[in-house]
Amino acid sequence: MRLPNRIRRISVTESMLQQGAPDLPEPDSSEPAEPRTYPDWHVLPESFRILAAATPNAVLLETAKQDGSGDKSLLFLHPNVELIAWTAQDLDAILRRIDGYVAGGAYVAGYFQYECGEHFVGLSPRTRGPEPLAWLGVYPAPVEFDHASGTIQGELPQIPPASSSADAAIHIGGLRIPRADYDAALARIHEYLHAGDTYQVNFTDKVVGSTEAEPLAVYRTLLRQQPVPFAAFLNCAAGPILSFSPELFYRTHAGRITVRPMKGTWKRGVDEAGDRAAASLLRNDEKNRSEHVMIVDLLRNDLGRICRYGSVAVDPLFHVERYATLLQMTSTCTGTLADGLSPTQVFAALFPSGSITGAPKRRTMQIIQELEPSPRGVYTGCIGYFGPRGEACFNVAIRTLQLQRGCVVMGVGGGITAGSQSGEEYEECRLKASFLTRRRPPFSLIETMRCEGGIALLPLHMRRLAASARYFGIRYDGPALMQELAMSAASCGEALSRVRLELSEAGVWQIAATALEPVAWGGRLLLAAERTHSQDVFFHHKTTHRELYNRNLRLAYNLGFDEALFENERAQLTECAIGNLFVRIGSRWFTPPLAAGVLPGVERARMLAESPEIAERELRLEDLAAADSIVVSNALRGARPVSSIARPDGSVLWQAGAPGTPRSILSPRG
Helix, strand or coil: CCCCCCCCEECCCHHHHHHCCCCCCCCCCCCCECCCCCCCCCCCCHHHHHHHHHCCCCEEEECCCCCCCCCEEEEECCCCEEEEECCHHHHHHHHHHHHHHHHCCCEEEEEECCHHHHHHCCCCCCCCCCCCCEEEEEECCCEEEECCCCEEECCCCCCCCCCCCCCCCEEEEEECCCHHHHHHHHHHHHHHHHHCCCCEEEEEEEEEEEECCCHHHHHHHHHHHCCCCEEEEECCCCCCEEEEECCEEEEEECCEEEECCEEEEEECCCCHHHHHHHHHHHHHCHHHHHHHHHHHHHHHHHHHCCECCCCCEECCCCEEEECCCEEEEECCEEEEECCCCCHHHHHHHHCCCHHHCEECHHHHHHHHHHHCCCCCCCCCCEEEEECCCCCEEEEECCCEEEEECCEEEEEEEEEECCCCCHHHHHHHHHHHHHHHCCCCCCCEEEEEEEECCCEECHHHHHHHHHHHHHHHCCCCCHHHHHHHHHHHHHHHCCCCEEEEEEEECCCCEEEEEEECCCCCCCCEEEECCCCECCCCHHHCCCECCCHHHHHHHHHHHHCCCCEEEEEECCCCEEEECCEEEEEEECCEEEECCHHHCCCCCHHHHHHHHHCCCEEECCCCHHHHHHEEEEEEEECCCEEEECCEEECCCCCEEEECCCCCCCHHHCCCCC
């Protein structure tokens, strides 16, 4: 066998500067949608959030994830008037007042509880809770932040001192409804389904928790965990409302209306390939498709009542969107509004969204009213604004919290169809509530590159960076990054150097070039006692979040070893702390597959691409008995021979046999 030894040292060229980072292949029809380059995206200044949290009756509508159609955030401060509805009669009155205010050039922003919709479809709203059915403020104009240009329109007041930016801890209990009552409610829903009263019922309950953190800290923490295009912070008198909704209820602009129902959820893969496979499964899953089509038809019919004949269209259908941990299926329905409709007539014709009721809407809402143990409140209602030029934008208030003196309340639920199982639906509600407590650590993407008259394997490094940035939704300016890399490479000259790139979640990078010093290498590997997990996304991407690796590498050094080797939860060998593993058995070389929880190393990719004698294969400790040679490789120092593998107690698992590993696999990087 002969493996290529050569190192490709590629200088950053003018064409690379013009093109930016090398593109990944175009997504196929089943790939979740995400913009590929983000040179023109700017993060909302923290001052907007600080002011919203510090100002009574403020409303912040934040676009924390690129939506592509309305990438602006709006901050409404100091309303001239508050519009509050406690009863159905109040609601009718404030709708008329809203039309008058926006006709006079004002903005109206706030929330409508789900129970407003009961009135709109001819039902009596359930007994009200401690908050009003609707609360909105009348504002002269918002302070607007344009995420594309990074500009602010309007004047920000003096910023008060900010609270700590530390992550907020939230503790939650179970669902309010007892399990036996939940099972009984679903049994009754199945009776209605079989009788033909309804085709789907969105059944919900609440979880209750607590936090000692300030509302602003809770908002920051959850929004970093789950960036969404329709977030909101409402500083209401009864307590702040924090919304982390990914779903657009409707948007109107220049006589056109858009609704984007969201129905269908799938767990994300651990990398780009996994996401594509998961998206295909979601798009082709019979249960998800049937539920989705049902809701799209409902909303299309709703639009037909307020749009010009023949103008309602659906495009795209079964579109998959990517969020932090889940894929969500949406469809976009558009139409041209009929003449003579006021803003609140449009609103009342659509509210509430069919995606959170079921179909048919009115009969299903009767069933919801009968079976749900308490009013929903703002959960599954909507949050947004009406503008003076006929524009409006509201979210569907899912993933929405109400805070009051340290108490946290959030609604959870799901669509119940004839095929739904009570146990599965109950557990899905519990899983959705984990959104409050799940924590993704802060991290940056890393590329560590060898430079000697040019950066070696640069296209592979940039492709990996782009793939991980795309996976995590990190926006960065590719051409500007390449230009800075070119400057760093030029500063190194012909000297052997190490160029380290860190790209933060906010798209900010740091590049440092230092001399690449030789290190002692004896080839002694310590088998770590701690296991990795193949489904942990951080083992599939090169990031600063590597505590397990660092901890075991320090232990290896302290015990006199040169590296740490890992197994995953299935006792499969994966990789070392700073290198990929290659094992020669007979005439072939094998490396663990990425699916085992392996970093897609740049040198690993080169070796696999250039040598047909290397293949991916599951490897376990027992396979080492047949191993003739073992090496560890990375892009910085190439492939280096392993002399032994042992446990922390000193017991040897593998020892190199005849002196010398075939030089064909070793690159001359030392």
